[in-house]
Amino acid sequence: MSQDWLLAVNLGSFAMAGTGLLFVVLWSIDRQRTSALVFAGAIGCYIAATVALSVGLPAALASSIHGVLFPVAMLLLADGLLRRVGDRLPRAAALAYLVPMVLMVWFFAYVSPLLVGRIVTQNLLTALLLLVVIRRLRTRMPRTGPNWAALAATAACAFALGIAVIVAPFSPIPREIVTQADLDTYMRTGLELCLIVSSTIVLPGVMVTMLAVTVIDIARELRFQRDCDELTGLLNRRGFNRQAETMLRSADRSTLIVADVDHFKAVNDTAGHSAGDRVLIAIARILTDSVRDGQTVGRIGGEEFAVLLAGTGLDEAVVWAETIRTRVAGQFVDVGSQIISVTASFGIAAGGTRSRLTDLVESADKALYKAKAAGRNQISVDA
CATH class of the missing domain: 1.20.1070 (Rhopdopsin 7-helix transmembrane proteins)
Structure with a gap:
């Protein structure tokens, strides 16, 4: 028993x-x-x-x-x-x-x-x-x-x-x-x-x-x-689109900022891909440190980043982007054999109630191309 x-x-x-x-x-x-x-x-x-x-x-x-x-x-x-x-x-x-x-x-x-x-x-x-x-x-x-x-x-x-x-x-x-x-x-x-x-x-x-x-x-x-993007820890394009679309559904106004690293291919060609990775990580850190609640950031391409500022108007978004542009331009990245400086160009598009993400991306890309054509390291707003 x-x-x-x-x-x-x-x-x-x-x-x-x-x-x-x-x-x-x-x-x-x-x-x-x-x-x-x-x-x-x-x-x-x-x-x-x-x-x-x-x-x-x-x-x-x-x-x-x-x-x-x-x-x-x-x-x-x-x-x-x-x-x-x-x-x-x-x-x-x-x-x-x-x-x-x-x-x-x-x-x-x-x-x-x-x-x-x-x-x-x-x-x-x-x-x-x-x-x-x-x-x-x-x-x-x-x-x-x-x-x-x-x-x-x-x-x-x-x-x-x-x-x-x-x-x-x-x-x-x-x-x-x-x-x-x-x-x-x-x-x-x-x-x-x-x-x-x-x-x-x-x-x-x-x-x-x-x-x-x-x-x-x-x-x-x-x-x-x-x-998420493995290199930077930011949202990738899929993750960013998913979160941005959710935020847009409840926002009365929103602004999308698209940033692209200037002459990034030259960085890779002259200093190596590991140097390019360090540049991307440094910029991702600047963006991450700058966003707050109601804002989301992602790496949506090789050297392209996007930030959605939900509930933020165009004027405030321009000030925000200028702050980021200045910080990026003042960033020096140690790539081992040398220290390099980088810049980025920014395109901004504003939307109202229930704006579509695809429309904002298209408008912000147009503004980004204008910034690139105007000499880079600057901000352009889609009118």
């Missing part, structure tokens, strides 16, 4: 097998996302640790196997949480967790057999490990919804483990579970209730949360690849 009961209370951990397989699938889709594979490894080790307690092995042997596999699972969980945000679990922290854990479990399994000693050791050290992870996450992760969800799940796991440590001294736990009476006594303790909640609700919930967060991460990256 005791083995049947152990299998029953660990259904939550066995149910995580499906989550682990999904992590493997996500990793196979994106091999750079190693956190997904690490999470799958954590689930595998945790399930193996649970099986060790459920297949009828001698108590000391089962505890020893569990005492190794459980901390490895928690180390992988901690490392996966940090890998997801571009960090890694420090080796010193891993050793400071793993070595005392294995030694204490061995001591309470063979030298001085004590069930509560093993449980408290595992829960206390794991809670402390997760607190280290939480601290690193708070200082390294961007403040986004998925990141907050990951942080909350980690905190919930640490809290559940901590509660078990607090409850343990007040639970009448036998030194070891040898007889059915020992098992019946243990089953009625508050500590076992905490462990059941942790193993069947909290930890599976953490892994499901991280699975959902990983899916969101992949979806966001795919959206970025679809709508």
Whole structure:
């Protein structure tokens, strides 16, 4: 009966097998996302640790196997949480967790057999490990919804483990579970209730949360690849058109500014394409630093940029463009072998209520051609 009961209370951990397989699938889709594979490894080790307690092995042997596999699972969980945000679990922290854990479990399994000693050791050290992870996450992760969800799940796991440590001294736990009476006594303790909640609700919930967060991460990256320019980080033509059309539908007036880097081909020919890339990045940074809410910027061609100023009239847009033109003209780009200066020409087109983006682009392009024909490094407005 005791083995049947152990299998029953660990259904939550066995149910995580499906989550682990999904992590493997996500990793196979994106091999750079190693956190997904690490999470799958954590689930595998945790399930193996649970099986060790459920297949009828001698108590000391089962505890020893569990005492190794459980901390490895928690180390992988901690490392996966940090890998997801571009960090890694420090080796010193891993050793400071793993070595005392294995030694204490061995001591309470063979030298001085004590069930509560093993449980408290595992829960206390794991809670402390997760607190280290939480601290690193708070200082390294961007403040986004998925990141907050990951942080909350980690905190919930640490809290559940901590509660078990607090409850343990007040639970009448036998030194070891040898007889059915020992098992019946243990089953009625508050500590076992905490462990059941942790193993069947909290930890599976953490892994499901991280699975959902990983899916969101992949979806966001795919959206970025679809709508953004890899070199500058700005919206590409598709992304810019999508966002600009949305903004135009709700704006009573709008102004489109199209900018083109002057003599860009000469920069590539004389200084190399890497120099051209640095020029584009420098201009993209100027544009990004200058836009605010209600404005969007994109790289819509090789050396061509577009800015939509929703809710902005022509006069204000001209002032804005002149500021950008001046900043670009004063920009010196270090390309390694030399320092070069660049200029840009600007075409501006204004629209009213429900203006069509295609019409604005056509008008702004006409104005840009006029600026180029007039000598470059200047602004032209489509009349």
